[in-house]
Amino acid sequence: MTEPDDIMFALRDVYDPEIRTNIVDLGLIYDIKVEHDTAYIKMTLTSPNCPASPEIKNDVVRTALREKGINDVKLDIVWEPAWTPDKMSEEARLELGYDI
Numbered sequence: 067m068t069e070p071d072d073i074m075f076a077l078r079d080v081y082d083p084e085i086r087t088n089i090v091d092l093g094l095i096y097d098i099k100v101e102h103d104t105a106y107i108k109m110t111l112t113s114p115n116c117p118a119s120p121e122i123k124n125d126v127v128r129t130a131l132r133e134k135g136i137n138d139v140k141l142d143i144v145w146e147p148a149w150t151p152d153k154m155s156e157e158a159r160l161e162l163g164y165d166i
Contacts, residue, residue, distance in 0.1 A: 068133040070098040073105055076133055080125040083118050087161060089126070093153025096144065103137040105130045110149045119143075 078090045089095060089109070097108040107126060111119050123141060130139045151164055159165075 068100055068105070068135050070100055070105075073098050073100070073107070073130050073133055073136070076129050077126060080122065080129055082112065082122060084116075085112070085162065087154075087158050089122065091155040091158035091161075092149075093155070093158075094122075094149065100136070103135055104140060105133070105136050105138070106140045106142070108142045108144055110144055110147075112149050114145060 074090060074095060077095060078088045080089050081087065082089060082092060082094075085092065092112070094111060095107065095109050097106075099106040107130060109126065111122065116122070123143070127139045127141055130136055151159065154162070154164070
């Protein structure tokens with residue numbers, strides 16, 4: 067059975083096309099739960115006006131559905147807590163030129 071960590075690992079292949087960094091290292095994934103054959107993913111975007119949001123959301127769903135035993139994905143886009151650069155991994159901050 068697929069575990070939340072399996073899905074989180076797979077989501078490292080989903081990139082924000084504008085920032086060119088994966089959404090896990092950007093800190094956009096807040097929570098993942100798996101119940102039976104459904105993945106519940108709580109995430110945010112860097113901005114409510116993110117022009118890449120349809121592409122990112124579709125990529126998240128497609129990626130989660132590739133995991134063994136996952137037949138449905140419930141994606142919850144949340145704005146609280148708001149995303150800020152401090153949610154990024156150290157690797158992403160270095161890659162994007164933020165001070166550590």
